[in-house]
Amino acid sequence: MRILAIDIGGTKFSMAAFDGERMARRHSEATDQTGGREWMLRQLEALCLAWQREHPFDRCGIGFGGPVDFAAQRVGLSTHVGGWRDFPLSAHLAGLLGIPAVMDNDANAGALGEARHGAGRGCSPLFYMTLSTGIGGGIYADGRLWRGADSWAGEIGHLPIRPEGPVCLCGARGCFERMCSGLWLERDHGRTARELIADPAFVRGYVVDLALGLKAAIMLLNPARVVIGGGISKAGDRLFQPLGAELRRQITAWSGARIDVVPAALGDDSVLYGALALAYNTAS
DSSP, X not given: OEEEEEEEOSSEEEEEEEETTEEEEEEEEEOOGGGHHHHHHHHXXXXXXXXXXXXXXXXXXXXXXXXXXXXXXXXXXOSSSTTOTXXXXXXXXXXXXXXXXXEEEHHHHHHHHHHHHSTTTTOSSEEEEEEXXXXXXXXXXXXXEOOOSSSOTTOGGGSBSSTTSOBOTTSOBSBHHHHHSHHHHHHHHSSOHHHHHTOHHHHHHHHHHHHHHHHHHHHHHOOSEEEEEXXXXXXXXXXXXXXXXXXXXXXXXTOOOOOOEEEOTTGGGHHHHHHHXXXXXXXX
């Protein structure tokens, strides 16, 4: 089976063509945030049709960087790029390409990708967190994603960790995303997340807030493993060693909850492999 996988994020989008479970082709480029939905659709339509003409696809899977109503297959919204509210993206691409298409939010797709093909294999429950432009979470247990009653499970980015903190794009104060995501790190500090994470003094303070957010997931879900994907996770030991130490300091002393936190094994491709799995799931 030939699958088209799409990952739409706040700062870039990626596409991959899979023959079976082998990635045969990949493309990635920066997102024009000022162009909104219309810019993104133009890029997707041109690339998807060109790839489809060269070697037709059987299915399409999509990971979208924002809340998704999975049952209705509609984008909820994007807090980073305008024009997406209540948009039927999977139906739009299915009509364009003439093949079935299925969509989930990017954190759920990342959780599925890492659970099936990456650092989460054999771990259940698994909590996956994307740490990039924004922050999102996905929960995988007993062989499937857990989306909650209304597809909103895992939205850890908008749990307040500093109730008196600065205002988030969602309107609340001190959200996990507002304190720790790449978008706000650069706005608050005037340097990119990559530059900031290279500074050990910055990291020592940063992991305090990062651990506050992750502690909520660890205490609530008791996951066998936490996998962190997204651009900031590429910092490796510079981030994960102090984060592990801070989590051990913060986690309630009597708790037997595991503190097993690792970077995504699939790097930039976690969501693409999750989109692949979504497409296969709908094929059966």
